[in-house]
Amino acid sequence: MRILHVIQRYLPAIGGAELYMEALSKRLAADGHDVTVLTTDALDFELFWKPTARRILEPASTIDGVRVLRFPVRHLPLPALSYSALRRLLWTLARMSATPSSWLHWLARFTPWTPALSRWLATTDEEFDLVAGMTITFEPLIAAAQQFAYRNRKPFVIYPLTHLGAGPKPGQDAVSQFYTMRHQVELVVNSSYLFAINRDEASYYQRCGLPADRIAVVGPGIDLTQLQGGDGARLRQRYGLSGPIVGMLSTMAYDKGATHLVEAVRTLWQRGVNVHLILAGTILEQFRRYWDRLPAPDRNRVVLLGTIDHQTKLDLLDAIDILALPSRTDSFGIVFLEAWTYTKPVIGAQAWGIRTVVDHGQDGLLTPFGDVQALAEAIQTLIENPQLRCQMGEAGRRKVLHQYTWDHNYPLIRDVYRALVYQGNLTR
Structure with missing residues (x-):
């Protein structure tokens, strides 16, 4: 399989999502699949709103058999203020039913702003059998990857890693509402398949309209060695x-x-x-x-x-x-x-x-x-x-x-990938 994974950061940047994507990608590569990861040049998480944070300077590399392409994060004027202001504006507009989703996606593309990554997806002639995106709060990357997949008639798999918060209902406290905005939920529901990281996430998106037969709960694993x-x-x-x-x-x-x-x-x-x-x-x-x-x-x-x-x-x-x-x-x-x-x-x-x-x-x-x-x-x-x-x-x-070992969880993901690519019975 020729697999394209899209995520906000990748090794040597470290975080929960980054470790999840790295473990999955290198195992697919070890199984003989061609795996490309598209990501930003952020080493520090704060680079998305702070230009002085650290970057990874190498634009292309191979890590454990995985090809990694990094694209620079750009910033609007007064980035610390503009980034947070745009996210709050998105939250406000998403709550208004009259706001078209296209407007929300247009605003979201600046948080983070990675025009070179979006341009690569829009212009590349490389072919992939399956595209997957991780972390819904970085929805401009997810949206660009999903559009690329469906433009090329390929399945799109999503790992939203949704923070559902600590409110009385999932997605209802002040922080989690920034992870469950209307345009974000639409990206998940419009995906070919969802790998939910826990049962609560699976139930949430099923209530939002994603059929149960397009959802699997597969948490991350660890390598004991x-x-x-x-x-x-x-x-x-x-x-x-x-x-x-x-x-x-x-x-x-x-x-x-x-x-x-x-x-x-x-x-x-x-x-x-x-x-x-x-x-x-x-x-x-x-x-x-x-x-x-x-x-x-x-x-x-x-x-x-x-x-x-x-x-x-x-x-x-x-x-x-x-x-x-x-x-x-x-x-x-x-x-x-x-x-x-x-x-x-x-x-x-x-x-x-x-x-x-x-x-x-x-x-x-x-x-x-x-x-x-x-x-x-x-x-x-x-x-x-x-x-x-x-x-x-x-x-x-x-x-x-x-x-929760990768020996247990990796085959579950790999087999869904194979079904999407070779059987074609799980497509959108």
Whole structure:
């Protein structure tokens, strides 16, 4: 098969979607298929609205047998303001039924603005058997890829990775409404096939009109061999840590629950609870401002690592006693799988999608997003119950082995690709 994958970033840029696409693409390539990934030149996520963020300079490369083509992100004047203003305008117009979808797509093409990528799709004479796009909040890339597929009478597969939020119904809280705008939902419903990352996402789009026989729930997987070799003792010694450790591996942002986690641990310190906190991941400006306002004694007690390499990540997974990701903007949370692989219990937010990944009380705990006291109670419960931590961690590892390895999930995706390409019975 000749496969074209389209995504907002690709290795060496790291994120949940990026890891998902990389694992899938390299396995398809290893199976002998020709795989091309179209993406932007963003290394830092913030490049989409911040011109000074880091880029990947090489426009074309081959990574693990996958051809990667990168196209530059461009910016309107005053990009930090214009990017957010356009997204809010899109949200407002999408709620007005009289607004044509074509207007929404025209506005969305600037968020992010990648004219060279769109031009390549509009003019290339390369032929592909199947096109797939990932991450619905980058809908201009999805729309360009879908148009290319249908113009060439090829199936289009979508992995929306929709953040359905923590509201009373999926897609109804303030943040998730930016992932479920009318033109975004139409892109999903008009696709040949949907790979939903969790049951909540599948149910949401089925209610929006996508037939059940064009939907499969296939979460990401992990490669157990790539997660071996963590040395927690080495990391503890490096930072002089003894006693229980809570770790977070994610982008440091409010919607990810990073500020709430720090405040929960500060609450426990005030109670006299002995606990360390390690934060690892890209630090966004909003979190940096919060961090700079913290009292110096509290800042000095938290290990803020920023972006880390793979070995440090493994050491961190081995060192921690609890993994916390109390986020309302994750559609799955691959880091939960990675923590469970190391038999560590997890704490997540009571959010749509996440509730189908973490079984509350069995392999982790779920707390209301933004509820610092509830988060502190969950951490303290696990700290004070080593046997419960062990039971939850073991339950999580069993779940990973039974449901979430790539040996299990990759064939499910590959077989749908084959059916779309060779049997033609799943086309739009």
